Amino acid sequence: MISRSWELTEDELRKLLTRPFIDQVEVSTTFNQRTQAVWGEPLSPQEVVARILGQVQDRGNEAVIELAAKLDGAKLTAETLWVSEGEWEAALEQVSDDFVQALKTACENIRHYHEQQKPQSWVTVETDGIVLGQKVTPLDRVGVYVPGGSAPLVSTVLMCAIPAKVAKVREVIMASPVGKSGTMDPHILAAAHLAGVDRVLKIGGAQAIAALAYGTETIPTVDKIVGPGNIFVTLAKKMVYGRVGIESLAGPSEILIIADQTADPRYVAADLLSQAEHDPEAAAILLTDSEQLAEQVESQVLEQLEGLGRRSIARLSWEKNGIILVCRNLEEAAGWANVCAPEHLELCVANPFGMLHLIRHAGAIFLGHIGCEPIGDYIAGPNHVLPTNGTARFSSPLGTEDFLKRSSIISYTEAGLARFGPGAIKLATVEGLDAHANAIRVRLEALDKK
Numbered sequence: 001m002i003s004r005s006w007e008l009t010e011d012e013l014r015k016l017l018t019r020p021f022i023d024q025v026e027v028s029t030t031f032n033q034r035t036q037a038v039w040g041e042p043l044s045p046q047e048v049v050a051r052i053l054g055q056v057q058d059r060g061n062e063a064v065i066e067l068a069a070k071l072d073g074a075k076l077t078a079e080t081l082w083v084s085e086g087e088w089e090a091a092l093e094q095v096s097d098d099f100v101q102a103l104k105t106a107c108e109n110i111r112h113y114h115e116q117q118k119p120q121s122w123v124t125v126e127t128d129g130i131v132l133g134q135k136v137t138p139l140d141r142v143g144v145y146v147p148g149g150s151a152p153l154v155s156t157v158l159m160c161a162i163p164a165k166v167a168k169v170r171e172v173i174m175a176s177p178v179g180k181s182g183t184m185d186p187h188i189l190a191a192a193h194l195a196g197v198d199r200v201l202k203i204g205g206a207q208a209i210a211a212l213a214y215g216t217e218t219i220p221t222v223d224k225i226v227g228p229g230n231i232f233v234t235l236a237k238k239m240v241y242g243r244v245g246i247e248s249l250a251g252p253s254e255i256l257i258i259a260d261q262t263a264d265p266r267y268v269a270a271d272l273l274s275q276a277e278h279d280p281e282a283a284a285i286l287l288t289d290s291e292q293l294a295e296q297v298e299s300q301v302l303e304q305l306e307g308l309g310r311r312s313i314a315r316l317s318w319e320k321n322g323i324i325l326v327c328r329n330l331e332e333a334a335g336w337a338n339v340c341a342p343e344h345l346e347l348c349v350a351n352p353f354g355m356l357h358l359i360r361h362a363g364a365i366f367l368g369h370i371g372c373e374p375i376g377d378y379i380a381g382p383n384h385v386l387p388t389n390g391t392a393r394f395s396s397p398l399g400t401e402d403f404l405k406r407s408s409i410i411s412y413t414e415a416g417l418a419r420f421g422p423g424a425i426k427l428a429t430v431e432g433l434d435a436h437a438n439a440i441r442v443r444l445e446a447l448d449k450k
Contacts, residue, residue, distance in 0.1 A: 002294050002324045005332060016323060017340040019251065019283060019389045038070060049206045049235040056210035061217050067207040072148070073180045076202060078218055083184060083200035091189035099187065103154065103194050106379045110158055113381030114166045117400040123409060130416040133409035139164075141171040141220060142403060143212035143244075144197065145227035146188060148177035148204050154191040159383050159398065160227045161195035167403035172197050173222060175212060177204025205229075209236035213244045226398060228385060247402050251389035252281035255373055256342035256362075258333045258355070259297075261290045263348040263369060268293070269300035271346060271372050276317035277310040283321040285340065287333035294324050334358035341392040344373045363392045414447055 035043045055063040061078045068074040123133030144160040146153055164172050174197045178184050184202060192200055215221035224245035225237060237246045255275040259268050272284035288294050301318060305311050327333040337345060341361035349355060352367035359365060363386030364376055377384045385398035421440045428437035
């Protein structure tokens with residue numbers, strides 16, 4: 001499990017620290033068997049998603065209801081696709097007061113952080129009376145996708161919906177799957193209520209993405225879809241992009257920790273496992289300049305695994321994607337961290353702020369021994385919907401800006417056109433766009449006649 005940077009070639013290190021993209025993920029035998037059972041023939045994930053999108057686009061609610069029954073076991077009708085007012089009220093009565101208080105605290109911190117991100121409209125008056133500026137406008141309607149599964153991901157609701165509300169999006173629609181009961185976990189609905197979600201759809205998977213992108217008889221089209229999901233959700237978002245906006249293509253979770261001899265091996269191991277328990281495909285990586293710490297952390301991981309409720313998942317993840325790499329020094333570790341461009345990066349070193357300038361690519365950066373990754377997942381305030389699979393090289397966490405769009409403002413005077421028009425005509429002429437040039441030329445000719 002422990003590797004040493006000086007024993008590997010650069011190509012081997014790059015391969016060790018980079019993750020496969022979504023279109024490179026290999027499907028299991030179990031997946032092939034399930035597609036055979038559900039669809040009557042073996043299909044790739046891309047083929048499954050394309051079939052689902054086509055059915056929803058062609059048949060609307062009928063397809064959505066059929067797919068919810070076939071894939072999730074949910075018995076829904078056109079009238080029960082949406083969470084009712086009674087279901088909202090019942091959910092709020094079923095959750096505990098301390099859970100609601102924790103939600104309120106998280107909401108307050110997340111809202112405060114995202115308020116600081118709001119870009120502003122602006123206007124400047126240039127020479128000759130030219131007016132240039134920017135108009136910032138919120139999106140009209142967004143869809144928030146919240147995965148189903150064994151545990152209610154209440155934090156995902158908050159992280160996706162609150163920035164949209166801070167941006168003043170007119171309507172936020174949440175979609176999350178229900179099973180045979182046809183009801184949604186009350187904790188999810190309580191979180192949606194406190195986060196300001198306007199309506200909730202009881203559907204998940206690629207069919208939910210299709211419904212939000214294309215619209216049906218009773219489900220309106222949204223302008224943007226945000227939120228993580230499994231490979232089907234991610235591929236569906238990829239396929240509908242362009243018809244609607246998306247924030248990212250989420251892959252399995254990942255954490256990279258840079259630690260020195262001052263780090264507590266118990267803390268480091270616990271933080272590595274906090275991501276390993278997400279998914280067998282999740283990655284947990286430690287880069288350190290200390291051989292002793294590397295050995296202690298490896299021992300602690302194996303010890304702590306035994307006490308986890310999701311130890312089978314965490315063990316699979318650790319065995320498949322767990323990495324401990326001893327580097328020559330912390331500077332080298334930072335260099336390889338930038339190659340990985342991880343979703344979460346912890347700097348568990350004596351002087352974390354002194355290392356910050358070395359980090360170029362990471363979704364979220366945690367400084368020091370106390371501010372661990374899970375505190376960022378739930379309550380610190382910054383968003384936990386982060387770029388994965390190395391996409392932190394060019395993308396950012398979900399934020400208020402994702403729910404806003406910018407329009408340019410341009411107002412010209414006659415003096416301004418006389419000053420800059422000839423240059424624009426020259427550029428248009430070089431591009432062979434005569435009509436572009438003429439639109440400016442006729443105005444300049446009119447000015448000359450005055």
